[in-house]
Each structure stands twice: as structure tokens, then as C-alpha cells.
Amino acid sequence: MSEEKTGAGADCIIEAGTVMTGLAADGRMQLRHDVGIRVEKGMIAQIGPLEAVGYGNDHLPRHGSAAMIAMPGLVNSHHHFGLTPLMMGVPFAPLELWLPRFRAMRPVGPRLDTLYAAIEMLESGTTTVHHIASGLTGTPEAWESSTDAVLGAYQEIGMRTGYSFMMRDRNVLAYEPDSAILAGLPADLADWLKPRLAAADVPTAEYMAFFKASRAKWQERNPLTLRHHLAPANLHWCSDDSLQMIFETARASGANVHMHLLETKRQAGFARARYGRSAVEHLAALGCLGPELTIGHGNWASESDLDLLADCGCMVCHNASSGLRLGSGIAPVNAMRRRGIPVALGIDQSNLADDRDMLLEMKLVWALHRGTDLFNDRPDAAAVLQMATEHGARSTGYGGMVGRLEPGQRADIVLLKRESVARPYLHPDTPVSEAVLHRAMKDAVHQVFVEGHKLVDGGRVVSIDRDAVLREIAERLAQPETASEQEASRMVARLMPALEQVHRDHPL
Template structure:
């Protein structure tokens, strides 16, 4: 299969009453008012008075109006797949008791699944995504087919995407060695799951070779819209040689790395039990911290951990809804920001409303980190917007390419209707960026552009037949279980009490205290 180059982007002029261009060095939102944005071959060529921008450009299509607020396209810096576990009958639970149940989920065609969440993202203003495939198994032909289907779907709908696949080489079923866990399972369950583990036990050298093949296949013709990254799953899932091989490959190729870390208390305790120090300290010791690394979640980091991360130039990806819905915790975002650590935002599997609405996630992030003091530092609306745009672009590998609305960067633009934000009215002294964060949302999004290409018009995706996608997915989800699916559900239901018993018997998380708002991992 030859991957075709993307079709040329549309040149155009976009009018807005206010353009939020990005934060200045002091953390203030820079704005332009009553201007036009001229897009040339997908890039912002000029921002200025509409008359000047449009002079001699009568042939270009025009969009927007002075009623529009233009902001950079949002970035979902941590995403997995489309049809959510809840939609497949899996209720929320602590992470370690939630993930194993995914093995009972019904497979959904990769293209349809990718398009489903992409529709939700684009219609809520997200133009770029870090797609973290849950993990590869089988043969390289199957791996490439999955990657091709995923990236082709994002290209079809019009989004930019970073693609990576979760890599694990140990402890797949929990925090203990898999052979030990398997030995404690009933024979029928062990016979069902052991082949699946074997199919996913791929040597790290083969995965790194596949990663290079993927880069060679996709980047030459799609470098404006695709990034190929690496995703070590987590410290307890990856041996030291595995992590070092991943980091060496990323540094040799210029790729980015996105690693789940310290999502739960149990993960924090695992590191201390196994290594005698924190997970971040261990990554530092094996030379796996650096500016190419984004750490996802980070809910249980100590101040010392954050100092190390700040020194190494890592990015953090905050998944607020995920931490709350799974009882995993709240990342210490204010402590991160005090140290100058870039914080991006991810919706993870889905947000607090079980969809991919980044405008809702941004509201949650703002509220979650107000804290309780009278005079404590807290992110304002501009800071949250930067997390969801510029910092997200950096995390996915598009830093300096998109994330701001300035000449030279890609024309990834969201137009929100000021009238819908203000309805019925809003006082002129209300800062525009505050109004956009707190009152804006999917209902106010009028148009979305990616590289100057109109992908959402009137609040709806226009690049694909969305109704057809949803109809096909509904047909898949509503049919009766096949015999194989029924067997999978029975096996998972039988397996879960055994996994739960192992967790209860372990010492991980035994020191859990009453929930304390924004407590640091070191208890202060």
C-alpha cells in the first residue's frame, strides 16, 4: 500500500472581531481586534486590518465575521480510542480493576472507531490529537494495518495526529510477574488469556524496527499532519532495557515519547518497593528523562519529583477527568506551573461527560486548580488555554508548528460566535478569554479550520458523512454477542475476583489516607 500525499490545503481569509494569538512572556493573552487572517498554503501569512489583508485577494474564499472570536485549535495530548468502555457495559472502577475488563470489549473497526472520537473532538474545537494505541499484538502486517487505518481516518476527517503504540514487556496483568498471576488463575481462564499475552510479547527490537518503518512510510508525504511517537506504557509495565531502548530510538529519530506515570497510589508504591526511590528518580537514574518526554497523569508526584522534571525539561500531560472518574487522584498542576513545567491537557479515554469535548475539560481544569487559599497562585483562563493549545502541540511533536495564531504557524483556527457566548449579554469589562473559557463551548463553535481547510461548519463536521459512521457503529454495538465474545466476557468475569484478591493481598496503596484536595505525593 502506498500512502498518498494529502490534498492541498485551501487558501482563504478569515475575519474575526478578536483573535487570541497566544500568551506573552508574562502570561498575558495577546489579542488582535477587528482583523482578517490571510492563509497561504495552510500557513498564517498575515494578520491585520481586513482591508489590508484582503487587498488584491478578491479571489480567495472568505469566512467569519466581526462577531467571531478566533482561537488556536485545541490539542488533546492523550487519547486512546473511540467507543468508550461505558458504552460497552464496563462501569468505572479504580484503574487496576478497570483496565483488565477491556478484554471483554467488542472489537470495533479501526476506521470507524477513530472517526467517532475525531468527530467529537473536531466539533468541540480540537484539531490535533496524540493517539496512543493500546498496544500491538500478532504480526507486523497487522500492526501496520492498524496504524494505516488510524492515520488514514484522521487524514480523512482532517485532523493532525501524533500516533504511538503502548509498549509493555512485563507485568501485563498487574504489578506481579505474569507467570505468577497466571498460575493462580483457573485453568480455563489461563488457557484463554495465555495465548493473548504471548501474541503481545513482541521483542523491543522488533517494535523499534516497526517504528522506523512507520516513520519511513508516513512522514515523507504527510509531515505537516502526522507525527510518529513512542509510548512506553508505564514503569511497572516496562523493564529498564525496554525504556532505554525506547528513549535511544526517540533521540536518534527526533521523535517524542509519551509515558503514563504515577497515575495511581499503587504505581507510586510499586516504584518505592521495587527500586527504593520514586518512579521519577528511577527514570533519572537510567537516563530516561529529557525534553523529548511527556509524562501522562503524574497524579502522585512529590515536590522532589517535580524539581527533577523541571531540570530535565519534560512536559506533563494533565488528564483531569480521568483522575477523578477512576479515583486516581489530582495532579499537582499549580506546583508544576511554579517550576515552569509545561502542562498539556489530555482527555484520556473520555472526559467527565464520557465524550471528547476539550472545552468542557478546560473548565474542569480551571476549577480543579483554584485550590482553597485566598491568595494562592492559580491558572487563569489564558493559562488553561495555553495548556490546551501551545503546550499540547509541543507534547505531540508539533511545537512551533501549530498552537498559536501568528504568522508562520499553521492556520489551525477555531471560530466561536461571540453572540452565543454572551447570550443574552455580557459586560464589556469581562475579559474576552475568561468569557470564552467559562461561557464558550461546543454550542458556540461556528467553524473550525485545519491548515486553512474548513473541517467544521455551523458546528458540524463537513469532511465525512458523520451519520453514516454513527449508524455503522450502532449496528456493531447492538448485535448479539458472538460465541467468542461470550467466552471473553465469561473469562473476564471469572478472572476479576482473582486479580482483585492479589491487589488486596499486596502492600500497594496500604497507606491510603482520606481524600485530601491537592495533597502532594510526599504528604505535604
């Protein structure tokens, strides 16, 4: 570890030849040139000529150089776990036939899994993440142990974090009641599934009590780097009573809500079949739309759905790679932007390269929403960068704290090597934001700071022993599968044809 990382923010001076501070009201990226950024206790205290910023501050550590481009740390507003399903042998399939296969994935433990994802994010310039745990099972003691391991890992490596856990109280296996699906399975397969479903069958009130206790334990101790949010899993997974309790708790505690919604065509069909209206219309009827809500995905939102979301001040987190890789759909981002709906970006389970590279994800988002009209209102590079910074900061609970490089903001800063972006030549008329979005790859990331602490140096995480983490993961997974892991693989292989038939028998 190159420098001591403590709970308090660092003091330092960071030099850059160009600073991308954030978007102005007219949508243009604001720039500063040949400046120093003075960081005091993790906050940007001053940006100005290096001589002025450095005056009287010779004692401060100095980073960067005039050969660097500084930008706000990127935000991954929708993340689940580290080792990807592809890495763990799960083939790609439509979402409904993909998620059940996760039950056969081998675990490496929440700490190692979290650190692996955090290494990938930091080394590609992501400084803030919303970690949406797939769900809490077992006893409250197990919930606490798992949550503590995840949050402890992010604190260990130094990332700024939003945290939530997905909640379901119905239809875990498909869109039909679990009891009906279990009744149609062979007895031994149903007997294997029942205790696993029961472990996640928790009254919402108990989850709310745990949320409050964990929030008091972690967020109040780390108010600058941790936020607790609530994550009802999806409309077909949550009863009306559960949803209303979750939103009531969120509003009383000032927490954000992140809800998967309208990710797939079948999810949209479920709402119509069950309620006779769209999923967004149903949430509106329940009083569950508001500025605290981020819709995850929103691929199948209609024009009227978007009007409702805009009127209620909701956000959307666009998970472009996920929608394409699983065949789930493409979010109508341009229609969202026309209505003033803030759009954040998430990498979800992984991006097109099966990692957590937000620099790559932004390129996809830009290309995906070009449209085919000659005069189309399409997002430019600056708008996509805002999605991955300022809008993401709001969704993850850090609005007004990170996402811009200005005095008063927390010092989450990425330094890119200009030579990597401009190699071998870049015309001076090319906007910096366009050059960064289209040309910056992971090899351009030189240093990454959170709260002024240097977490990445020379493109590699230095706040922990990254290579030791990777070795330990490899060693654990090199061990022979246990008897229970082998059984899980056999049972899931038998389960999948049955679930496929359930979906065929109940088209939406």
C-alpha cells in the same frame, strides 16, 4: 464535504471580530480586533485589517465574520480510542480493576472507532490529537493494518495527529509477574489468557523496527499533519532494558516520548517497593528524562520528583477528568507551574461528560486548581488555554507550528459564535479569555479549520459523512455478540475476582 480537502494546505481569508493570538511573556492573552487572517497553503501569511488583507485577494474563499471569536485549535495531548468503556458496558473502577475489563469490549474496527472520536473532538474545537494506541498485538502485518487504519482515518477527516503505541514487556495483568498470576488461575481461564498475553509479548527491538518503518511510511509522506512518537506504557510494565532502548530510539530519530507515570497511588508504591526510589528518580538513574519526554498523569509526583522533571525539561500531560473518574488522583499542577514545567491537557479515555469536549475539560482544570489560600498562584483562564493549545502543540510534536495564531503558524483555527459566549450580555470589561473558558460550550463552535481546510461548519463535521459513520457503528453493535465475544465476557467476569485477590495479597 463542503470543500475539497487535499494533502496541501488551503488558501483562504478568515474574518473575526476578535482573535486570541496566544499568551504574551507576561501571561496575558494577546488579542487582535476586527481583522482578517489570510491563509496561504495552510499557513497564516497575514493578520490585519480586513480591507488590507483582502486587497488583491478577491479570488480567495472567505469564512467567518465580525461576529466571530477566533482562537487556536485545541490540542488533546492524551487520547486512546473512540467508543468509551462506559458506552461498551464497562463499569467505573480504580484503574487496576478497570483496564482488565477492556478485554470484554466489542470491537468496531480501528477506522470507525477513530472517526467517532475525531468527530467529537473536531466539533468541540480540537484540531490536534496525540493518539496513543493501547498496544499492538499479533503479527507485524496486523500492526501495520491497525496503524494504517487509525492514521488513514485521521487523514480522511483532516485532523492533525501525533501517533504512538503503548509498549509493555512485563506485568501486563497486575504488578506481579504474569506467570505467577496465571499459575493461580483455573486451568481453562489461564489457557484462555495465555495466547492473548503471548500476542503482545514482543521484543522491544521489533517494536522499534516497526516504529521506524511506519514513521518512514506515514510521517515522511505527511510531514505537516503526522508525527510518530514512542510510548513506553508505564514503569511497572517496562523493564529497564526496554526503556533505555525506547529512549535511545526516540533521541536518535527526534521523536517525542509519552509515558504514563504515577497515575495511581499503587504505581508510586510499586517503584518504591521495587527500586527503593520514586518512579521519576528511577527514570533519572536510567538517563530517561529529557525535553523529549511528556509524563502522562503524574498525579503522585512528589516535590523532589517535580524538581527533577523541571531540571530535565520534561513536560506533563494533565488528565483531570480521568484522574477524578477513576479515583486515580489529582496532578499537582500549581506546583508544576511554579517550577516552569509546561503542562498540556489530555482527555484520556473520556471526560466528565463521557465525550471528548476540551472546552469542558478546560473548565474542570481551572476549577480543580483554584486552591483554598486567599493569595494563591492559581492558573487563570489564559493559562489554561495555553495548556490546551501551545503546550499541547509541543507535547504532540508540533511546537512552533500550531498553538498560536500568528503569521508563520499553520492555520488551525476555531471560530466561536460571540453571541453564544456573550448571551444575553457580557460586560466589556470581562476578558475574552475568561469569557471563552467559562462560557463557551460546544454550541459556540461554528467553524473549525486545519491547514486552512474547513472541517467543521455550523458546528458539524463536513469533511466526511459524519452521520454515516455513526449509523455504521450503531448497526455493527446492534448485531448479536459472536461466540468469541460471549466467551470473552464470561472469562473476564471470572478473571476479575482473581485479580482483585492478587491486589489484596500484594499491597503496595
